[in-house]
Amino acid sequence: MIRYLKKASSSLVGNILLSEVLFSIPLSVLGLILNSNQGTLSLVWGVWIISICAVGGVAMGVLLWFTIAKPLLDRQRGGKPRGRD
Secondary structure, three states: OHHHHHHHOOOHHHHHHHHHHHHHHHHHHHHHHHHHHHOOOOHHHHHHHHHHHHHHHHHHHHHHHHHHHHHHHHHHOOOOOOOOO
């Protein structure tokens, strides 16, 4: 499993997929269950919840890539961090 996490965290696409699996899917399921229990879940509302969670997962993956993963990979490879002269 560690091998898959290393591979996923080494690229932007991998980070997006990892955040979709670890963030968006559980959040979507939680939102659907909570709305179903309250009796407010409709088809349109369910599609809205899933789409918002998917967009949030992509945004989280991009944010994690540019703020955490890429700078750490650059530092590990001996490269110069961006933004510093």
